[in-house]
Amino acid sequence: xxxxxxxxxxxxxxxxxxxxxxxxxxxxxxxxxxxxxxxxxxxxxxxxxxxxxxxxxxxxxxxxxxxxxxxxxxxxxxxxxxxxxxxxxxxxxxxxxxxxxxxxxxxxxxxxxxxxxxxxxxxxxxxxxxxxxxxxxxxxxxxxxxxxxxxxxxxxxxxxxxxxxxxxxxxxxxxxxxxxxxxxxxxxxxxxxxxxxxxxxxxxxxxxxx
DNA sequence: GGGGGGATTCGG
DNA sequence: CGAATCCCCCCG
Numbered sequence: 001x002x003x004x005x006x007x008x009x010x011x012x013x014x015x016x017x018x019x020x021x022x023x024x025x026x027x028x029x030x031x032x033x034x035x036x037x038x039x040x041x042x043x044x045x046x047x048x049x050x051x052x053x054x055x056x057x058x059x060x061x062x063x064x065x066x067x068x069x070x071x072x073x074x075x076x077x078x079x080x081x082x083x084x085x086x087x088x089x090x091x092x093x094x095x096x097x098x099x100x101x102x103x104x105x106x107x108x109x110x111x112x113x114x115x116x117x118x119x120x121x122x123x124x125x126x127x128x129x130x131x132x133x134x135x136x137x138x139x140x141x142x143x144x145x146x147x148x149x150x151x152x153x154x155x156x157x158x159x160x161x162x163x164x165x166x167x168x169x170x171x172x173x174x175x176x177x178x179x180x181x182x183x184x185x186x187x188x189x190x191x192x193x194x195x196x197x198x199x200x201x202x203x204x205x206x207x208x209x210x
Numbered sequence: 211g212g213g214g215g216g217a218t219t220c221g222g
Numbered sequence: 223c224g225a226a227t228c229c230c231c232c233c234g
Binding site for chain 2: 058059060087179181
């Protein structure tokens, strides 16, 4: 039968767990240009944000281990999903060794596969570069919810992290993290938002020339 | 048990 | 710029 029949051809190879066993900022840089996929939908990671657990006032794990943040204390490669503003889910890749909380928020994807399914899930007809241009938007587009929290992104599950051979940028754009309130203090100033330079899907991207 | 705030998004 | 809209977590 044709090679295209049945499951789609793999978008890439599984990422090694060792590659994610580093500090959040190190792992954040490594995640750029990898592929996040759920079923047929897929996108390339173009914007991420590091959250360093116990030593980071902006991290959900800053005040210790709770039911919500349990996945952040797990082994690198787990998916941490949180629910916010009463309606949005956001997805993180867990890093650091088991027992130490750390995670990288996926903030934007460049859509790669099944854009129409993504648009249908989002309930709007947007240009490709806007479908996954935000942490909650990409979760909605890929169908990621709280139910997926804690799964292993490096196993053959619903949500997977793949390497299709595109290396991370040598010099990613570095900015302060988005959306942090003043209450997190000096953590607000850290340039822990990393992105592929000049990508249209990144937060604050110019959508017009000039 | 109460209440303030949230790693957001969309529309006005 | 403010509403939507639920959950979490700190405090009493």
